[in-house]
Amino acid sequence: MSVEVPQSHLDLLERPLFAHLATVRPDGSPQTQVMWFRWSGDRVQMTHTKTRQKYRNFQKEPRLALSIADPDNPYRFLEIRGVVERIDDDDAQASFYQGLQERYGKSYPIPDAAVRVILNIRPEKFVAHG
Amino acid sequence: MSVEVPQSHLDLLERPLFAHLATVRPDGSPQTQVMWFRWSGDRVQMTHTKTRQKYRNFQKEPRLALSIADPDNPYRFLEIRGVVERIDDDDAQASFYQGLQERYGKSYPIPDAAVRVILNIRPEKFVAHG
Known part of the structure; x- marks a missing residue:
């Protein structure tokens, strides 16, 4: 299925908002x-660990949904339905997670770097509201 | 299952936030x-219509989840898992919906009052974050 990001709501993917x-x-x-995310241009990327319930959820059911609201106008939000296409291990320094910290203006140690993964989510449907 | 609202996060249910x-x-x-809601003291209440996809979702699977974040600190949020316990018709004036409008500082006509319903959601689990 081919999907296009609604240009009117692209900023919600590009800004460091909360999904x-x-x-x-x-x-x-x-x-x-509530999760941090990064938009690669065609995938929503998030970090997770291999040891948590939500990670186990993905194994059984890779389909998920997420919504991102504009904090300046919560009636304006983007709904995304998608699927976990691939899960990659983060590297030994958890560089992906460090990049997310930077995006969100944070900096702290990552003691669970060894079990950190990158979720690559392929959008299958966007619905723009507001 | 008996559940208690975490007192530390009760304000997120009482304030007119977005679930x-x-x-x-x-x-x-x-x-x-993204939905308006009202907290009755033991149920989360929302309005919907009988004609929409999400309403049909409830018929098949009454279990749902919702999350409410503090707009002043998005790292602080409340996660709720619950079940649609009962669906009531709103009255001819859609009084419940009008009450929600007032809670959220809005006022506008409700042309679909005839198909407006009140979702009564019984929480089964609260998880307080942040």
């Missing part, structure tokens, strides 16, 4: 979390 | 939306 991520648990019920 | 709601589509994939 509300919905995944499906093994019992079929949904779960949400 | 990111996750539901599960009939094909098992998640869907998100």
Whole structure:
């Protein structure tokens, strides 16, 4: 399926905003979390660890949804439905995670670098609101 | 299951903030939306119409999840897992919806009052972050 980012809402992907991520648990019920993300130009990328529930959720059900609202106007938001296409290990320094910290104006040690992964999410549908 | 609202995050339910709601589509994939809500003291209440996709989602899978972030500190958020316990018709004036408008500082006509419903969501788990 080919999808295009609505140009009217592209800024919501480019700004260091907070994505509300919905995944499906093994019992079929949904779960949400507020997450950092990065937009590569065609993928939403997030970091996670191999040891957490949400990571296990992806194994069973790679489809997910996320929404990003404009903090200056919460009636304006972008809804994305997508799929975890690939999970890569972050490197020994957790460089991807460090890049995210920089994007969000933070800097702190990453003691779990050894289990840090990069989620590559392929959007399958964008819905622009507001 | 008995659950208690974390007192540290009760304000996020009481303030007129925006909930990111996750539901599960009939094909098992998640869907998100940004929604108004009201906290009754033991239920999260939202309005919807009988004619929309998300309403149909609830019929098949009444379990949902939502997250509410503090706009003054997005690292502070409340995650709720719950279930649609009951769906009531709003009245002919859509009084519930009008009350929500007032809570959110809005006032406009409700042409779809005839199909407006009140979702009563029973929380089954709260997770306080930040």
